Amino acid sequence: MRNYFMGKYKFRALKLGIVNKLILSTLFGISFNIAINGSSLAEESTSAPLKQLDSLISSFGLGAESDEPLHPDKAFVFSHDEPTHKDGVDSIEMQWQIADKHYLYRNKFKFILKEAKNLAVGEAEKPPGEMKEDQFFGTLEVYHGDQTITLPFIRESSEAASGTLYVVYQGCAERGICYPPINKKIKLNLPAVSNANGSNNSVANSTTVDVTTSDTAPLAEQDQIAASLNSGNTLLTLISFFGFGLLLAFTPCVFPMIPILSGIIVGQGRDITTRKAFTMSLVYVLAMALTYTFAGVLAGLFGENLQAAFQNPWILGSFSLVFVLLSLSMFGFYELQMPASIQGKLTTASNRQQGGSLTGVAIMGLLSALIVGPCVAAPLAGALIYIGQTGDALLGGMALFALSMGMGAPLLLIGTSAGKLLPKAGGWMDTVKAFFGVMLLAVAIWMLERIIPAAASMLLWAALLIIPAIYMGAIDSLPQDATGWKKLWKGVGLFILIYGIMLMVGVASGSKDPLQPLKGIGGGGVATAQNEGLVFQQIKGIDGLEAALADAGSRDQPVFLDFYADWCISCKEFEALTFSDPAVQRALSGVKLIQADVTANDDIDQALMKKLGIFGPPALLFFDRSGVEVKAARLVQFMDADKFAEHVQGAVK
Structure with a gap:
């Protein structure tokens, strides 16, 4: 100063x-x-x-x-x-x-x-x-x-x-x-x-020095959940966490597991039975749940986020390649295009990965838990806070297992239904396999989005839409005696083709959002600049945070701290859907905006997260004008623009 x-x-x-x-x-x-x-x-x-x-x-x-x-x-x-x-x-x-x-x-x-x-x-x-x-x-x-x-x-x-x-x-x-x-x-x-x-x-050991936290305000949602574990009613606690898991099952962090499990089951072809589909689904869900539980207990006791550690470009790239190979087998690529000697090896390897053995299914469930969904939601954060504060890994682990089984219940239902409802042979079976092959490619692109530029991911999405649309007959003429189903099929293909072309045009115009590919075309400079989102000052580590808080204090400003990572799906949602909203930007107009990019998850990032009691992104923190965190305003899961704008007004008043 x-x-x-x-x-x-x-x-x-x-x-x-x-x-x-x-x-x-x-x-x-x-x-x-x-x-x-x-x-x-x-x-x-x-x-x-x-x-x-x-x-x-x-x-x-x-x-x-x-x-x-x-x-x-x-x-x-x-x-x-x-x-x-x-x-x-x-x-x-x-x-x-x-x-x-x-x-x-x-x-x-x-x-x-x-x-x-x-x-x-x-x-x-x-x-x-x-x-x-x-x-x-x-x-x-x-x-x-x-x-x-x-x-x-x-x-x-x-x-x-x-x-x-x-x-x-x-x-x-x-x-x-x-x-x-x-x-x-x-x-x-x-x-x-x-x-x-x-x-x-x-107060956690991590917040006892310069960065302080006020506990006089009401508790945040994750802290209320942590406190509920002290209620003494173990059965009610486990039922509640199972319910939390059901609510999380269709969030962007868990939803991609549906095509993964479905693809494994569909890949069995005509040999699949309802009983086998149920067994494979149960093994997948149990492996996923046990992995979540083990990783969560470690995170709570030692502050180490195993899921974040697995968001390495090499790991993500390798896992994406596995899904590409799985999808190619769905398209019959091995049988049609490969020499017999290579075809046999690839098919054998593919069957193992698809779950031909229960061990393969369990491994896929384990990797899915660690790599596919590294998000931290309020119930998960609450359980981790409880474990960290009390050291009670037994009750905390049971709560995490119940949460994971709640997340896996829809997967179990969908996987078993796939084995019951899928056609056993014929053209429909090939169509269904091709559909899930496309879904597996979508999962691969979804994972690569975390480590490749936005323009490259949009081009991949465009290719994924345009090529299947052509196979669906989007550019073919309909025969005069075409049935209603064929007309519908062509219409869907034409729609997909048009959207894929829009994505390519969007890349050329500088757009980075697959949901708004033409945002960069027209609208005026003011509107475009406004929709670009919030402009954050980047900080690194504890020293960076303390310097930013000191600077804000000298200006009599409250502070908004956003924990971000390229591999955090909820962070991307905040960026695209919440921070770009004009109401949110107005609510934060007088607030100092800082962002900690923890993509690298190095020692400096981990020290900052441990100091603040953060287990991983997303995490949104608010500090008052004296540099004290408003603990009740802390968020660890996605919130839409309207609710977030209202939340900000209460946090910085």
Whole structure:
């Protein structure tokens, strides 16, 4: 932070009998950096400019007659009481005696806790100030006279707590002197208490330093779910999580598993029976559920997101290739195009991948859980929070398993139905296999979208639509005796063909959204710019977040933090459907927008997520003007534009 200390001194020159007023204006440019690195704090830097000014005046021999400014410690006399524990809450009272014709800025107070043990800072209770038109910072709220601020502390347990509290504040004098930020250090040693209400006041270890969280507001949805696990009714908890899983079953993070499982079953051809289809579906769902449970328990206990670790370009590319090979077998490509020697090997490998053995089906279910759907929804986040806070991996794991089985129940039903309803032979069977072959190609493209440019993915979607449309007869003439079904088939093919061509035109016009391929054509520059979405400042790691919060605090701005990753499907939904909405952009117009891109999921990204208690994207956090997170406003799942705009208004009011 760069602050400018301006001093205006009047003195009367008495030499040679000349009675004139001489105004000496001294401008000191001082680069002031609050360096807080554990054991020392450079408090002397606050008074250094004044000492330089004193030396300059003394060199003129006029020190005795100069109208010197007050030293910061005299202009703003700081004192504090010892921390107290009352009604289950620890707090400290700090007092300021502000000299006449001086004032402190209300929004410049910072309370930073370092070397914390079993302790975090809450939201400071600051009295209202007076509005002032300041020549340096514009219209701001300021304090005059005597002021008291109470700062509550939050313990994680009833054990003794300690830390070093740094109190930062800044003020000015009415005559035009603006002091640099003043900082004080308070050593905190809080004894153990008999009842610290730890369950109500707990804060994750990751949020005990500069980035703080206020728990005085209502709990966010995922925290309410975590709290519900403490209800003591295990059966009700498991039923509830099974219901949550049913609700998640048709979200973009789970829906792609439907064509995968259906393709495995259809790939068995005429040999499939209802019983075999049910067995294969059950094995697939159980493998998926157990993988979710195991990965979730690890994430809750150790903060490691295995699904995020599997969003590697090589892994995604390899898995996409598997689906391409599966789809080619659906089209009969191996039998028609390959030499017999190669055909036999490919068919054998394909059958294994399609689930010819239950082991192959289980492996596909395991990989689908890790690679296909790496999203974090509120119920999943709630279970992970509970495991992380309590260490109860048994109940948390049971809840995750129930959640996963709820997600898999529709898959089980669809897979079994596929075995019952599919035709056993003939042209219809070939058509159904071709349909699921196209669906498997769609899954492959859907996965590649996470690692390839938007234009390339749109071209792949265009090819996937245009080529099947041609096979459907979109460009062929209908015979005069064509049946209604053939006319319908051609109509569907023609529609798909047109949309595929629109995608290609969209790529040429610069569009990046497959759902709005012609958005880049027409509409005017203003509309196009408005629909581009929000413009975020990119941050990296804990240091980047703290710097952004400090900058926003100096501007008296709330902060919106978006955790994003290229492989996060819900993040893409937010980007395309929510952040591009004008109502959302208006709601966030006065908010500092920052984004943490955790696509790489490296050590720096993981440290930031662990600090904030984030298990993976999507995660949307709001911080108030003092840099404290509004915990109740945290989101970990998709929300449409209308609801999000309303949510923002409540979060930043």
